[in-house]
Amino acid sequence: QVQLVDSGGGSVQAGESLRLSCVASGFTYNDYCMVWFRQLPGKERAGVAAIDSDGSATYGDSVSGRFTVSKGNSKNTLYLQMNSLKPEDTAVYYCAADPALWPCTVTYADFNRNEFDYWGQGTQVTVSS
Secondary structure, three states: OOEEEOOEEEEEEEOOOOOEEEEEEOOOOOHHHHEEEEEEOOOOOOEEEOOOOOOOOEEEOOOOOOEEEOOOOOOEEEEEOOOOHHHHHHHHEEEEEEOOOOOHHHHHHHHOOHHOOOOOOOOEEEEEO
């Protein structure tokens, strides 16, 4: 059974950092397109960062240079390192996985967000000014 479990959210001040984790089980996640989405209040989920099977990563414009997506050495944990957080980063963050979404880029994933088969439960990030 495929499962994604998100964690690591919290409340921080602007300029601080957080690292989100997504533990994947039930599948070989190196074979999947792995993406972090976020959902701001009253908005649709939007792609934040994507990493493909080769480890190539792409980012949304609003987070590029501040966020880094990576795969853990255990190869079943996905991370999102978020630095220089801003109040506008406040959202619920979700990891998602799909075996057939290619190219695995954040732009393509954002456009095809409804195609993702598997989602984490979400973790809340709140950034205060």
